[in-house]
Amino acid sequence: MTVEGTRAKARVPLFVAVRLFAAVRRSGALWRCGVTVPPLGWVWQYLSMPDSAANGSASAHGTAPAVELHNISKGFPGVIANRDISMTVERGTIHAIVGENGAGKSTLMKTLYGLHQPDSGTIAVNGTEVEFSSPSDAIEAGIGMVHQHFMLADNLTVLENIILGAEPAKGGVIDSREAARQITELARSLGVEIDVNSPVAELGVGQRQRVEILKVLYRGAKTLILDEPTAVLVPQEVDELFENLRRLVDAGTTVLFISHKLDEVLAVSSRITVIRQGTTVGTVTPAEVTRRQLAEMMVGSDLPQPEPRTSEVLDRVRLEVNNLSVSRPGRRDLVHDVSFAIRSGEILGVAGVEGNGQFELCSALLGREHSSGTVAIDGKDVSHASVRDRKNAGIAYVPFDRQREGLMLTSSLWENNLLGQEEKFSKYGFVNVAAARAACREVISRFGVLTPNEDVPAFALSGGNQQKLVVGRTMSMNPAVLLAAHPTRGIDVGAQAAVWEEIRTARDAGLAVLLVSADLEELLGLSDRVIVMFEGSVVAELSPRDATPELLGSYMTGAKVAAR
Amino acid sequence: MTSKRNVIDTLPRPVVTLLSSLVAVLLALAICGVLLLVTGKDPLAAYRTILETGLTGNKLLEMLKRSTPLMLSASAVAIGFKMNLFNIGVEGQYLFAALIAAEFASRISAPPVLHVLLTLMVASAAGAFWASIAAMLKITRGINEVISTIMLNFISLSVMQWLFDNYMRDDSDGGLRVTTTEIAPSGQVPDIVDGRLNGMWLVALFVVFCYWLIVFRSKFGFRLRSSGLNSTAAQTSGIAANRMIVVAMLLSGAIAGLVAMQSVVGEEYAYGPQATPTGFGFAGIAVALLGRNHPIGIVVAAMLFGFLDSTSAVLQLSGIPNSIVKVIQAVVVITVVIVNEATSRYMNRRTAEQTAAALRTDKVGA
CATH class of the missing domain: 3.40.50.300 (P-loop containing nucleotide triphosphate hydrolases)
Incomplete structure (x- = not known):
């Protein structure tokens, strides 16, 4: 039996012991009993050292x-x-x-x-x-993994988040100083400065990601x-x-x-x-x-070549928004005093880091969220209209989250395609099933939805095909104003080009588009104008010809504010 | 094992559903058999008694008769279920409606068919009115309908007692009668089979058919089901959530209003606290659950419950506690819920697999 083998075996009961102590410690029971816990931390550290380090032979596995x-x-x-x-x-x-x-x-x-x-x-x-x-x-x-969606506790500090679940113990107490030292050292190896005592809630997205990386490194990844x-x-x-x-x-x-x-x-x-x-x-x-x-x-x-293509923007204003705000009592406005107009044949891009009011802006325009200010579609004031009235006035929406806002996952594709169009496919109050099915088949073939037939439930399709169905449904309604939130999120390159083409064709036919996208290339390639949202406000308006990703980035982070 | 999986895999969806319900009922019978054994009774003898007495002509008619209120109550509950609205208040709604309709029918005179139709309409209106209170509380104050409808059940009983005692009780023969005034013959629904099966059974079947037509075939029904499946998506597509809540609740209450009408216009020709049956509001929840909110399922489940109920008196005579019938009903509901969940998981997996397989072969072909 080698030294490594013994150490590996010793790890298991010790691991249990450390966990047990950690649990008891957290409950505070030991404090009340006045028991001192032996410093298991260093034993644990020795036992969890990589075998090579313990052997002192770094080249144990060669290359x-x-x-x-x-x-x-x-x-x-x-x-x-x-x-x-x-x-x-x-x-x-x-x-x-x-x-x-x-x-x-x-x-x-x-x-x-x-x-x-x-x-x-x-x-x-x-x-x-x-x-x-x-x-x-x-x-x-x-092996450590940093997930796309961060898994941090907002109200704990950086330090607490990093050591959570692997707290270094000293005499039964979390050895914060030792942890802080280790983390600072790790951070230095990353080349970042981080205040381990600041609450995660105060950090930006980039810093949070660094905390996630440090957390993984701290566990010895x-x-x-x-x-x-x-x-x-x-x-x-x-x-x-x-x-x-x-x-x-x-x-x-x-x-x-x-x-x-x-x-x-x-x-x-x-x-x-x-x-x-x-x-x-x-x-x-x-x-x-x-x-x-x-x-x-x-x-x-072979790839389809996405080319920027200009179109003739007509003078007719199709969507006019004035001083739109979405407020929450006691909090900063989710959308603050936003005004813009989109003309016939125009695509207005909305840039911004997710969560800066784009979602609430779309909800308010759709009539799903209460807002102040005015909204007019084709000159008709719909500021106080219901979702259905606004839809009838010509607004259509490709949702941020197709599964939550756009689909009934257990229902068949044709029923999903019918959602929002049931007026069109009904006669005397009854659904014309044959017509609804035919309409769905058309969307399937026009947008290349990969499915055996229109009876398949939506959950059986891949995300990209679900998105194609949702986009297809929206476009087949022949809207006057399209709110497109991440219309090509999660779909393959070929389908992406097809969706772009559909949006452009509709734009050329006089559609006004509000395009929210995290893909700056898509945004700059499609839009005629781009506005940048930061903390609910529009902080800049640019022409895609002048907007570089870097410039957009500095507006998106609030580093730069332009006078409009 | 694999061959068995393959056989099930090829069965069409309705057959799988039917089989799974059958399995659930058999499972329930097995569990109740164990219960009977534990209590020292012979389960086989009990089940034989149930079958032998239940399958006679008269008992089968009784089964149909007993299924009438269950079908109505289950449809009322199922409309709510279809949009994630839990109408636990069917009990209060139908009792209130029974009193109002009985009083109404006894006070008017009209030609035969019209008299009955008017009475049923009043019952529906009264049920819908009582349900609308919960709907209004929900959309104006955000009060959960489960709580409000349960509370309204108690309020309904108190209001009825007050109305009945003070205004609607028939005291023409010195306070001996504890019912409303008897409805004139023109307002009475005749029996299909004399003394065994009342015409209200056909009305109940018709209501279940309407339930199917409205919920599964109409534009409104599509909106209702969409709201139940994904309320966010439904609202985003332009379906007004509050309006759906009100309409669904009113419809549910309107059907609930008819639950006791077999007794009021078909048997007793009056309402009375003792004469009018209670408990159908809750039995309806079980029947809707067992029938998976599907019209055919509701009819079959109502008949199963009616069948079990019809045999309970005979069981008592054979020395088997008739409460075993209630136990079987309760256990069936539990096993059905479990088996349903397992079946739907299996079906979802199968659908996903078959879709993926179909796409793979398509791709090879292309």
Whole structure:
């Protein structure tokens, strides 16, 4: 029996003991009894040290790759499974995994993080084959994951969030000073300054992400999985994140970076694995490929070229909004004094970090949310009209969240397509089922919804196909004003181009569009004008010709305020 | 095992649903069998008695008769269920409606059919009125309808007692009668089978049919179901949530108003605190649950409950406590809920798998 073996075995009961003590400690029972707890912390630390460090032989595994996946397959009902995925992630590199939404990136990463088990295939970490039955196994093997949606307790401090669940104990008390020292050290290795005592609630999105990364590092992760880390960041924050990651990698950490933003991937990673329809297409280095080649690997066919196309903006104002505010008692206005007009044939883009009033603006325009100010559609005042009256006046909406705001998941596609159009497809108060079905079939074929037929319940479709149905339904209503919130979120490149084309065609036919998007490329490519929302107010109005992502970013973070 | 899965996999959805309900009932009978064994009774003898007496002609007619109020009550509850509105107040609504309708019918004179129709309309209006209180409380003050309808059940009983004692009781024969004045023959619904099955059974079937037509086929019904499935999406699409709540609650109350009418216009020809049956409001919830809010399911479930009820008197004679019938009904509801959940999970998984499979073969072809 080797030393490592003994230590590994000793870890289990000790782990239980430490957890027990931690629980008792938290309850305060020991304090009341006056019992002193032995300093288990350092024992635990010794036992959880990587074996190599304990041996003092850093080269114990030589240059074995940080992670190797061999022929991983994983099946789920209704979603594209992983099929025969093999890839090798070298230690101390940033390795990107790219693929369209629904290609199976997340499934693969969940397998690697122990959230579920593969149907077949093997995983090796540092050259040794492993089997993860839960994320705690993965953490123990030095794999940590930063989720797209942060999992932080708002009312705890940075320090408390980071040590939560792995508190260093000293005599039964949380050793905050030791924790703060360790965290500061980790932060320095990342190249960031962070005040460990500030509450997480006060931090911005970028800083929160750093706390998440520190949390994972604090638990001893040597391989970091980042799931779409840049989705929530503005361009400046993305640059900072990449700088942090480069430092981490220099210090020997391995980063697995999931994304579908190709420019970022090409800029930051040293190797790129492309996944398409659940399986690996290939692994390349950024030097070998252009952005376009990479995109074609992702899609598996020649790409449609999205070209900016100008159209003739007519003088007729279709949507006019004046001094619109959405207020909450005792809080800052969710939407504050917003005014704009969209003319026939015009697309007005709304840029902004999510949660800066875009959702409430759309809700207010739709009549779903109480607001002050005036809204007029085609010159007709609808400030106090119901949702249905506004719809009849010509407003239509592609929702932020298709499942919550747009679909009845257990109902058939034709019933989902009927939602909001039941007036049109009814006679004498009864639904004309045949006509409703035919209308749905038309949407399915026009928007390329992948489904066997219109009787399938909506939950059986992939997210992208659900989105296509929702967009198709909205466009088939022939609206005068379209509120499009992330119309191409989560759909594949080919369908994205089709949706853009539909919006443009409708725009050319005189539609007025309010386009909310987190994808700055989409926003700048489609819009005739762009406004930026920050904390509920419109802080800038730009022409897409003048707006660079950097400039937009500084408005979006409130760093810069333009006089309108 | 695999071959069995494959057989089930190929069955159409309605057959799977039917099978699962059957399994639920058999499961309930098994559980109750164990209960009987524990209490020292012979379950097989009990079940044989139930079947032997229940399957005779007279008892089958009694089953149909007993199913009448259950079908109505279950439809009333199911309309609410379809939009996530829990009308626990059917009990109070139908009793209130029975009193008002009986009093109304005894005071008017009209030609035969019209007399009955007017009476039923008044009953519906009274039920809808009582339900509208809960609806108004919900949309103006945001009060949960579960709480308000339960409370309104008690208020209904008190209001009725006051109305009955002070204004509506027939004291023509010196206070011996404890009912309202008897309804004239023109306002009485004749029996289909003399003394066994009343014409109100056909009315109940017609109401269930209307329930199907309105909820599953009409524009309004589509809006109702959409609101129940995803209220946010329904509102976003332009369906006014408050209006749906009011209309659904009124409809539910209107159907609830008819629950006791078999007794009022078909048997007793009056309302009386002792003469008019109680408890159907809650039995209706069980029947709606068992019938999965589907019209055919409701009819079948109401007949099952009617069947069990019709045998309870005979069981008593054979030395088996007739409360076993109530136990079976209760256990059936529980097993049905469990089996339903399992079935719908299975069906959802199957649908997802089959859709994915269909798409895969499509792709290969393309």
